[in-house]
Amino acid sequence: MASSDLAATYAALILADEGLEITSEKIVQLTTAAGAPVEPIWATLMAKALEGKDVKELLTNVGAGGASVAVAAPAGGAAAAGGAAEEAKEDKKEEEKEESDDDMGFGLFD
Missing domain, CATH: 1.10.1220 (Arc Repressor Mutant)
Structure with missing residues (x-):
């Protein structure tokens, strides 16, 4: 099971991989279903940080x-x-x- 500090990141990656919009509600739903619930503030911060960005492109262009x-x-x-x-x-x-x-x-x- 993932630690709670990484759970929001993993949830965002799952949403991006599925081609879904990254929202704080979806992050909270995913992390709760996985048994690693995060506080809504962290989900909101993650969603705001990735808003309007192509996560797959960010990952492929690292370095x-x-x-x-x-x-x-x-x-x-x-x-x-x-x-x-x-x-x-x-x-x-x-x-x-x-x-x-x-x-x-x-x-x-x-």
Whole structure:
């Protein structure tokens, strides 16, 4: 049996999987039927947080922000990958310059 703190989340996932609207009433019904009742406030908060969002899309795009760059480089060929590497080196050099400009020759505990 799921703990009561996760019950609302599981209920929302079940509703999304079934293609049903996620409402606080349905979350309370599901959790009560499962034997892990939650307070209505938590069901309401979960329903409000997921209102207007496609839960399945949220789950499939977890971590997609960092992966899109890595996937794009092979598709563009070696030239695109080389260009990306050059940009990364230039960015790193700029960061090093900024750090050295900020160094005044003394530290916090000197």
